[in-house]
Amino acid sequence: MKQLDERLINIVPSERQVMLQKTEFYAFFHFTVNTFTGTEWGYGTESPEIFNPDQMDAEQWIQAIKAAGMKGAILTCKHHDGFCLWPSKYTNHSVKYSPYGNGNGDIVKEVSDACKKAGLKFGIYLSPWDRNQETYGQGQAYDDYFVAQLTELLTGYGDIFSVWFDGACGEGSNGKKQVYDWQRYYDTVRNHMPDACISVSGPDVRWCGNEAGDTRPSEWSVVPADLSVAERIAALSQHADDPSFRQRVISSMEEDLGSRERLAQEQHLIWYPAEVDVSIRPGWFYHPQEDNKVRSLENLMDIYEKSVGGNTTLLLNIPPMPNGLLHEEDVKRLQELGGEIQKRYGKNLTEGAEILVKGQNEWNAVRSVYQDDYETCCHGNGPKAEFKISWKTPQKISAVILKENILKSQRIEAFEILSMRNGSPVSIYKGTTVGYKKIARFPQIESDILIIQILDSRIEPVLSFIGIYE
Incomplete structure (x- = not known):
């Protein structure tokens, strides 16, 4: 493989x-x-x-x-x-x-x-x-x-x-x-x-x-x-x-x-x-x-x-x-x-959010996915990756945009988006390919934490942008 x-x-x-x-x-x-x-x-x-x-x-x-x-x-x-x-x-x-x-x-x-x-x-x-x-x-x-x-x-x-x-x-x-x-x-x-x-x-x-x-x-x-x-x-x-x-x-x-x-x-x-x-x-x-x-x-x-x-x-x-x-x-x-x-x-809610990526044993801040460009990007650790987006107050959310750095090819095979409810993760969207741009749309939720899990990719995912929208 x-x-x-x-x-x-x-x-x-x-x-x-x-x-x-x-x-x-x-x-x-x-x-x-x-x-x-x-x-x-x-x-x-x-x-x-x-x-x-x-x-x-x-x-x-x-x-x-x-x-x-x-x-x-x-x-x-x-x-x-x-x-x-x-x-x-x-x-x-x-x-x-x-x-x-x-x-x-x-x-x-x-x-x-x-x-x-x-x-x-x-x-x-x-x-x-x-x-x-x-x-x-x-x-x-x-x-x-x-x-x-x-x-x-x-x-x-x-x-x-x-x-x-x-x-x-x-x-x-x-x-x-x-x-x-x-x-x-x-x-x-x-x-x-x-x-x-x-x-x-x-x-x-x-x-x-x-x-x-x-x-x-x-x-x-x-x-x-x-x-x-x-x-x-x-x-x-x-x-x-x-x-x-x-x-x-x-x-x-x-x-x-x-x-x-x-x-x-x-x-x-x-x-x-x-x-x-x-x-x-x-x-x-x-x-x-x-x-x-x-x-x-x-x-x-x-x-x-x-x-x-x-x-x-x-x-x-x-x-x-x-x-x-x-x-x-x-x-x-x-x-x-x-x-x-x-x-x-028109309005990206990540502007007021903290985005963390999960490392071996801890969450680390990541700035490379805020800007919609290929100048910066975030590599996964192996074929999987996990991101946590959090706000100080709950946000109304109905869409997530993910973009790969296609200069590094198309890699993501499967991903899932979850929200936290009463301290437990709840799945709100499951997808396969991302490529240049993926719009994941779902019934509106209200949450102060989103989890984006890259479940499978070729070698490792290279994510260039995360956008969250009401």
């Missing part, structure tokens, strides 16, 4: 992967000709003439997501229909040939500029499947086209934190499918934007397995290397607009990706954290009939706490309307969401 654990903790994240996990929560904007036709997947035959968001306001989008506490945004610069939201030199199927801005519009620039102005990160989505491009399905000819467009985006809009590819692979206008040259695409990103994460159909971040906001109870970042190719296999990719992809949850067969038992026989392991992508509405693009189907605050908080608080990042889609604005219901919900996150996690 020790030999396996030593092998597992040698798998650590890259700087770009750490950056993305620290970003935690960011937006997706699905916007293209589909917004004007009412479809989810366009056909590539749509006229650019239909694209005219006459009240376009990218700053409204960015201020709305910033109010929710998001730290970045990813724009669908080109979806499967092949329509480009920037004036690409390589096609007539773009905003340049639409009425918007009298042919001088550039939605990508507007959104990237709005992000910069607000201090948020900007990312791009570029669909490898292009149902409009005549070279699609012709091998290198299409790869040349795709790389040329990718290069335009990587070199024309400043810093990019995420390049988001999906694995959708269907027929083009000529009835043929393309075998994507993924490595060439990755090399292009690394060459022009080396700090950007390549997500989902890429080597840096993996898909959580559904579009319903469902998460695993135990989410591991150290997983078999084979997972990095799954989304790139055409046979496994999405070929049609199937609503079940937005509704399915993780099956039991897929739940265990990184336990000791799962990894014991694996020869090649990688750090490959998960991202949860979900839309605030049933569809990914705007449909007026869904104005009364915006996710509830309760549902969004549940997704947030299980994703951001479950060792994944959260990518929440908010689709703009044809006029170029976000709907007032979406904006309202985002404001509510940001307010609720701040209400629950």
Whole structure:
């Protein structure tokens, strides 16, 4: 077991992967000709003439997501229909040939500029499947086209934190499918934007397995290397607009990706954290009939706490309307969401607490877990550790946040939180993995002492932060 654990903790994240996990929560904007036709997947035959968001306001989008506490945004610069939201030199199927801005519009620039102005990160989505491009399905000819467009985006809009590819692979206008040259695409990103994460159909971040906001109870970042190719296999990719992809949850067969038992026989392991992508509405693009189907605050908080608080990042889609604005219901919900996150996690009760860690025969004060950073951290003594948090007066408590120093890998396998009642410990929460961040939420208690027990970990736990919240 020790030999396996030593092998597992040698798998650590890259700087770009750490950056993305620290970003935690960011937006997706699905916007293209589909917004004007009412479809989810366009056909590539749509006229650019239909694209005219006459009240376009990218700053409204960015201020709305910033109010929710998001730290970045990813724009669908080109979806499967092949329509480009920037004036690409390589096609007539773009905003340049639409009425918007009298042919001088550039939605990508507007959104990237709005992000910069607000201090948020900007990312791009570029669909490898292009149902409009005549070279699609012709091998290198299409790869040349795709790389040329990718290069335009990587070199024309400043810093990019995420390049988001999906694995959708269907027929083009000529009835043929393309075998994507993924490595060439990755090399292009690394060459022009080396700090950007390549997500989902890429080597840096993996898909959580559904579009319903469902998460695993135990989410591991150290997983078999084979997972990095799954989304790139055409046979496994999405070929049609199937609503079940937005509704399915993780099956039991897929739940265990990184336990000791799962990894014991694996020869090649990688750090490959998960991202949860979900839309605030049933569809990914705007449909007026869904104005009364915006996710509830309760549902969004549940997704947030299980994703951001479950060792994944959260990518929440908010689709703009044809006029170029976000709907007032979406904006309202985002404001509510940001307010609720701040209400629950804005005040850390450890500021007035004493935190002790149990040594061989005594409790010792520990200061290294008060600050949310990797500059200081607390190592356990062997695979277990025990922390005691105490206050001079009883506190109302309903959540605990734990964070590992992931620069030292992901180690914790099991933990338990207890409160003291009448001098006796009472279990209030049992968990498994922690990773970058774990939000342990439970019915509110009132206590002047909490005990956090790390029951099992790989070699030893390395805890970087403890937060206690009302």
